[in-house]
Amino acid sequence: SAVISQKPSRDICQRGTSLTIQCQVDSQVTMMFWYRQQPGQSLTLIATANQGSEATYESGFVIDKFPISRPNLTFSTLTVSNMSPEDSSIYLCSVEDPEGEDTQYFGPGTRLTVL
């Protein structure tokens, strides 16, 4: 398994501002993932972040809105830019299983509220 920390755990932000969420894992992993979970919905993958390359975004998500950094094998950031109330969600990072199994392990999540 992997131990993942994420911060902030929650934030309340004003419309038009940006927030950067940090994700730290206790072991080196190639693939990290960022998800969004809107109220009452399941998890939606925003992008996959591999160290040393540009993040791969899913349909409906763009780099200008959700820039991602992956400077090393244990850390990633997701920025939610120019926020609107529709961005109010839980944001979760996850990592591939360090031992190569199919599962992913999730960070504790960031609850974002945009006023």
Add this chain to the structure above:
Amino acid sequence: EDKVVQSPLSLVVHEGDTVTLNCSYEVTNFRSLLWYKQEKKAPTFLFMLTSSGIEKKSGRLSSILDKKELFSILNITATQTGDSAVYLCAVPLPRDDKIIFGKGTRLHILP
């Protein structure tokens, strides 16, 4: 199109009851199925199932996979209020390095 469908979407039972949560899937090149428990924010991993008919068990929770009928069930016996959560079923897509999630079953245990 790959998909994962969970049922029921919500369930309310009394403490001590046994519940069965269902997950069906249609996925190309299926390899494994995952169950997570989500309380508050973060999903926590419960089981990974790869073989048909082999039950995975952890305390009062157990799960089994049927690769012929393309479904899995998660059983919780002698439920407790602490079992209240959303239970997510997910199937990895190895070719894409992604996981697709079902919508989840929201389970509420009444004292």
